[in-house]
Amino acid sequence: MSVQNHFKRRIAYYYDGDVGNYYYGQGHPMKPHRIRMCHNLLLNYGLYRKMEIFRPRPAEMEELTRYHSDDYMLFLQNIRPDNINDYTKQMQRFNVGEDCPVFDGLYEFCQISSGGSIAAAQKINEGHSDIAINWMGGLHHAKKSEASGFCYSNDIVLAILELLKVHPRVLYVDIDIHHGDGVEEAFYTTDRVMTCSFHKYGEYFPGEYW
Template identity: 75%
Template sequence: MALQEHGKRRVAYYYDSNVGNYYYGQGHVMKPHRIRMTHHLVLNYGIYRHLEVYRPFPATFEDMCRFHSEDYMEFLRTASPDNLKQYNKQMLKFNVGEDCPLFDGLFEFCQLSSGGSLAAAVKLNKQKADIAINWMGGLHHAKKAEASGFCYSNDIVLGILELLKYHKRVLYVDIDVHHGDGVEEAFYTTDRVMTVSFHKYGDFFPGTGDLKDIGAGRGRYYSVNVPLRDGITDESYRFIFVPVMTKVMEVFQPSAVVLQCGADSLNGDRLGPFNLTLKGHGDCVKFFRDCNVPLMLLGGGGYTPRNVARCWTYETSLAVNMEIPD
């Protein structure tokens, strides 16, 4: 069945009620609880009535190893706060400790996040939905064999690899305040995935994402970076986003799009220095909804939990084209 032109999209939504129980530790800015807050708003606003709500199967060890190295996954599966003394060397090797603490249930948390993005990809591949949403996902910094920036398993890369089974070209767009380095790196040398990242650049984590970084080998010109400065507003963001993405869609012609909706690019975020409002952030979702290509919406950063929950709830309502009160 072709995409429904205007009105209603078939929207699949992936959520596991356990996700809010995981805790990075005292004083850590990453709070999985914000995903539960989002879910409760989606319920309370009645948006769920327009969604197909699913609890995804947790990704298996084998699923994760489609991208990640086995020794890294084995470490995440076996190391815990109780036995970390015997894993000192590996913690250094896999960058687990400071920003990426070893917390209780870490591997299960990765399984839920990745399971949601894999399920979303399968649903789009089967053409059983026009839009698939996984707010548990979007963990774009994780590398093949290394944790980074609060991310351990790269659900996005796993989801895109799944999409590539049925789609010749997949577009990845990242509106998190941080550069989508893990995803860019994974697909840096292929022309089947174009990655486009809008992010704060200059003395800011992870320090990559220069305008001059454009891909390599067959992937040359298939990585696009839009480095931005502090305080960008809706108006300036739209002024760049719309022409760039219009051109990308025209030239690359992807048959599926993955949009990472990190909410740390909103004003008032604990870590992000941008000045976007819900409306400006949501306009990026609207842009792709109106492109009528199969679309995966993922979470990501966002460190002022109530703002994150409002943002992702609003974007869920945009996916189903439902007006909700402010």
């Protein structure tokens, strides 16, 4: 085996073409269509030749509730733009409505996003890849029973829980301009996960001062 081949990284990339169809609403800054644009750049630059591309299986309810509460996930599964009036109290309870609006296919969007990150973690656990990518994920603000910052299901927490099945410790590095508060909160009381977030501080969402 040559030195060049020895250091070649096995890269798995997860993408579902349906993800770009979801729409948060007019004027909303979160636009899943950008994930499709990113995928098209990957294809046109020929980067797909450097990796294996997989379409992940959507996460099932029992996978999502490994972290999220049952009642919160059932709410996301049942809420639709045409039945909002039936869920007024639950929307307030689960912080859904303004920054985190109800849109068509909301639960399916969560399934696709989280399914990609869970599959990526499994691929790492199995030793079949050195690097696994899911640009449909990264929804780091979602809490156990609450939406936050455009995020409904926390695919990162679910992926870390998958990694912990095999690895004794996980280092989570977040380089978003916003603090990854949802992931930090999920693992705040364990020494098996270290969360390291590089973000803008001060009077900036979600509002931490460190």
